[in-house]
Amino acid sequence: MSTNAPTRPVPVLEEPARGGGHRFWSARRVPAALLALLVLAGAGLLLYDVASVQAGRPGMRWRRDLADDLAARQLDDVAVVAGAGVAVALGLWLLLLACTPGLRSVLPMRRGDEPLRAGLRREAVEAVLRDRAVAVAGVQSARVRARRRKAVVRAVSHFRELDHVRTDLDAVMRDAVTELGLARPPHLSVHVVRPARKK
Template sequence: ETGERVRTRMADRVAELSGLTVRAATVRVQSLAADRAARSPHPSDGAGPSRRARRPWSGRRVPAALVALVGTGACALLLYDVLAVHVAGRGPAAWRTDAVDWTATHGPGDTPVVAGGVVAAVLGAWLLWLALTPGLRGVLPMAPVPGGGPRRAVLERSAVAGLLRDAVTAVPGVTDVRVRCGRRRVRVRARLGFGDRTTTHTAVRTATAATLGTLGLTRSLKPRVTLRPEPHWRPPEPTPTAPPAEPGPVTGPPPPKETDS
């Protein structure tokens, strides 16, 4: 929410000072610190955040640029040869006459034609897949900020893995942590150097669940925690207990002496 307010403030000030409209802005957070002051309620806050945010779509700049480059080059080459024939009176290029002769002597049943059709079909299916899927597999959508309008925030999966790694490393007894974050699941692999295995495993699961609960993601990640002991790990010895005291002679006041009356 703070990042959204910073971005909105920056866009408004740029428009006010320069008259230009900021269509997109990126806020990169390099460090986080706990805010001990109570957050003042935003005037546009609603009843609660919506949980319908989706993963943002990728611009697909690299595939689009490659397709446009190949198409532009082929069209420019063909246009140059056609203009050279009709304007300059030159003969057609050898590659164009060879292509026309090859297509005139080969039909749909030939192996090169079938192979070319398969390649074209695969490329077409790949382009359709890129056009119909959102992409940006390296980010996870966060819950929309109340009152934030159409702006949406995402969290990189590497950042999620870093936060989980820091939280699990702080557990006593853990020596090495490896985290692999997916789109729906996160896997935490830790090594135990000392301490009780069951207690440490429970602490690692608790730290993982607590960290995932503070990320504000639209879809909660399912954790899978694995704790393996180091080769030098030994289970802690049980604490010796003091043996019960043996019953001794009962001591008390001496019995009264009998006297003759």
């Protein structure tokens, strides 16, 4: 059955010319917001404590207790090692987010002369290929899974020879992938089977 999923490109982003095969960079809004809130809360708490000490009041009890506790612990203490491990893991995760583009669900399209980039979501690519697949004579239904490097098409044929259906379907899918204008057209894997017999 065909679907009417939107096939329009995702919002176009302006970037310098660097080739059309690179993934789009994710804004990483959730990790950035969480980190910003954490830093803001910690900085505000420390600023309040420093201002309180400068005003002649004693520092916060939890900070004094924490400082005394850390001063009494050895570097090979389990709590110190565990805390350091958590801090290192968090830092590596943030570095990974900062150095990787993300947005694996958006497949970049070929670039023309304009300094703009466009992409198609995988769901849109799958919808287009599925619509084209069910239009092939002999195909009863089809499922498509599109990835960055590979698109798997599984079709059910209720009449015609399977070899003929597979040949026609493979040709139609190749034309459809070409017409999508993707910067890196995925490799096609086409499978055609008969409907399962009802018991």
